Amino acid sequence: xxxxxxxxxxxxxxxxxxxxxxxxxxxxxxxxxxxxxxxxxxxxxxxxxxxxxxxxxxxxxxxxxxxxxxxxxxxxxxxxxxxxxxxxxxxxxxxxxxxxxxxxxxxxxxxxxxxxxxxxxxxxxxxxxxxxxxxxxxxxxxxxxxxxxxxxxxxxxxxxxxxxxxxxxxxxxxxxxxxxxxxxxxxxxxxxxxxxxxxxxxxxxxxxxxxxxxxxxxxxxxxxxxxxxxxxxxxxxxxxxxxxx
Numbered sequence: 120x121x122x123x124x125x126x127x128x129x130x131x132x133x134x135x136x137x138x139x140x141x142x143x144x145x146x147x148x149x150x151x152x153x154x155x156x157x158x159x160x161x162x163x164x165x166x167x168x169x170x171x172x173x174x175x176x177x178x179x180x181x182x183x184x185x186x187x188x189x190x191x192x193x194x195x196x197x198x199x200x201x202x203x204x205x206x207x208x209x210x211x212x213x214x215x216x217x218x219x220x221x222x223x224x225x226x227x228x229x230x231x232x233x234x235x236x237x238x239x240x241x242x243x244x245x246x247x248x249x250x251x252x253x254x255x256x257x258x259x260x261x262x263x264x265x266x267x268x269x270x271x272x273x274x275x276x277x278x279x280x281x282x283x284x285x286x287x288x289x290x291x292x293x294x295x296x297x298x299x300x301x302x303x304x305x306x307x308x309x310x311x312x313x314x315x316x317x318x319x320x321x322x323x324x325x326x327x328x329x330x331x332x333x334x335x336x337x338x339x340x341x342x343x344x345x346x347x348x349x350x351x352x353x354x355x356x357x358x359x360x361x362x363x364x
Contacts, residue, residue, distance in 0.1 A: 122352060123212055123337040124150040126331075127243070130359065131157070131208075132243045139207035142229075142235055145214040164204070205237045212357070215246035216307035219314075222289050229321040236362045242323060245357035248330070249291060249308035252354055253282035264347030270298050271347040277305060287313045311356055322364030329357040 131154060135141070140160035148246040156160055209232055211218075228313040239297055248300040252274065255262050262274040288310045295304045315325045335341065344352070 121149045121151070122331075122335070122338075122342050122344065123147060123341065124154055125340055126357065127210065127212070128154045129334070129338050130243055134359065135208055140204070141208040141210060142206040144209060144211040147213060152210070159208075160204070162204070176243055184322050205240070206207055206235055206236075207237055207240045209240070209242045211238050211242075211244045213245070215244050215309055219246065219307050219309045220290050220292075223285065225289070225317065229317060230321075232323065232362075233321045238362050238364070240362050241326070242318075242360040242362070243357065244314070245355055246309035246359070247293070247321075247354055248356040249282040249310050250284060250312075251330075251356070252293060252308055257281070264350045266345050266347045271345075272297050272351060282308065282310070284310065284312055286310075287317075310355075311358065314358060318360055322362055323360040324363045325358060327357075327359040328362050331355040331357065331360070 127150065134313070135157065137157045139157070141155070141158050145162070145165040146163050184198035190239070200285045202319045211228075218224045236242060252262075256274075256276055260275075264271045264273075273296045275294045275296075277294045278290075282288055282291055288308065291308045293308065295306050296302070297304075311328065315328075318325065330353065334357060335349065
């Protein structure tokens, strides 16, 4: 089981109850779909049609008893006017950064959460923590991770100045280069403190702030990850919110 699947399994055991409904604001086809076995309703949306189709197939294999809906949606917004569905859990684990590119994107995300999450329900959200990245970048021109004495990946700043924790920092990106494939990916950092403050204005109370290093220590079945994989993962932070208004 992948690290993200194990983390979700841990959070589900802590915050979800049998029969809950979940809205995934992304589709991760590397995860183990057995983690959803206690849910009565799964709705997943994604901007990648291939992800949607593959997820339909895989989820039907694992969870035939669960009501499931899938949507190809580039805006990351689910609106079920006919059923007026609200969910117990909303999950956005690997795609939070794309909503942090611009303030209007993040406002749309928060509006989506407010519209779809039940009072007393939980939002799970995670992203690359700008504070963690900036702390290391202040001492280094770039960050690298090694595997078998060879560089596996490098991180470089793609923004000017520091990651000032006193401002929102929307749109601050890093370049991540995977040496084996030579592919370069732009990743948007999140400012955890600002995410918490903005969420408050949408009736969301922070319950836990969980750096991935802490989560790695808490999950029962740790996946086999190399040192470089763990190093990169540990730059991420997860947040758990409860809807109180």
